Amino acid sequence: MKNIVAIYPGSFDPVTNGHLDLIHRGSKLFDKLIVAIARNLDKGEALFTIRERKEMLQAMTSQLDNVTIDSFEGLLVSYCIEQGANAVLRGIRAISDYEFELQMALMNRKMEPRVETVFMMPAEQYSYLSSRIVREIAKLGGPLTGLVPTMVEERVRDRVAHRHISATGKHLL
Ligand code: ADP
Numbered sequence: 061m062k063n064i065v066a067i068y069p070g071s072f073d074p075v076t077n078g079h080l081d082l083i084h085r086g087s088k089l090f091d092k093l094i095v096a097i098a099r100n101l102d103k104g105e106a107l108f109t110i111r112e113r114k115e116m117l118q119a120m121t122s123q124l125d126n127v128t129i130d131s132f133e134g135l136l137v138s139y140c141i142e143q144g145a146n147a148v149l150r151g152i153r154a155i156s157d158y159e160f161e162l163q164m165a166l167m168n169r170k171m172e173p174r175v176e177t178v179f180m181m182p183a184e185q186y187s188y189l190s191s192r193i194v195r196e197i198a199k200l201g202g203p204l205t206g207l208v209p210t211m212v213e214e215r216v217r218d219r220v221a222h223r224h225i226s227a228t229g230k231h232l233l
Contacts (some may be wrong), residue, residue: 066147066178067140069132072097072113073106074212076194078186079194080120082151085180086123094143095121097131107195112136116212137172153187164219195220 132139165177
């Protein structure tokens with residue numbers, strides 16, 4: 061039997077129920093799954109630091125023995141080789157994800173043919189869910205129930221509220 065080690069890369073700012081759905085599916089399929097927070101993704105201003113995102117991911121996956129959390133910088137394929145990984149796990153939500161994901165998967169394959177990209181679909185109720193939408197709903201004071209775990213919801217609300225107060229300059233801590 062082959063030992064399949066997969067890397068699940070992303071920004072996870074913050075981890076959502078969609079990410080967790082994929083992590084559970086991946087942990088059943090692969091011998092080992094490394095959830096890797098990309099340090100160099102430019103997605104505008106981050107809500108959480110890499111360390112905070114790691115803490116939340118760790119807390120949410122502690123019951124999964126073959127899942128570990130890490131972070132990386134630079135080329136994903138170089139990180140895969142460094143970790144002895146032979147697969148990359150990515151999620152496909154809507155058709156809109158496909159074009160970007162296809163381009164990335166083919167480019168990664170060109171750079172490193174030993175690493176295969178595997179796509180998985182989340183449960184339907186998560187197919188419209190992204191970290192960006194969670195951050196936006198939180199900023200506008202909307203409900204996050206069912207989108208992220210309760211512990212993450214509390215941390216998001218806390219962070220957004222604190223940011224808002226700081227931005228007004230009235231209650232700087
Ligand atoms: P986002 O900010 O879009 O949530 P990330 O960079 O953290 O994204 O995503 C990492 C990976 O997880 C990507 O492959 C992305 O397609 C996938 N992903 C994110 N949200 C979901 C979801 N709700 N269902 C399935 N896959 C998802």
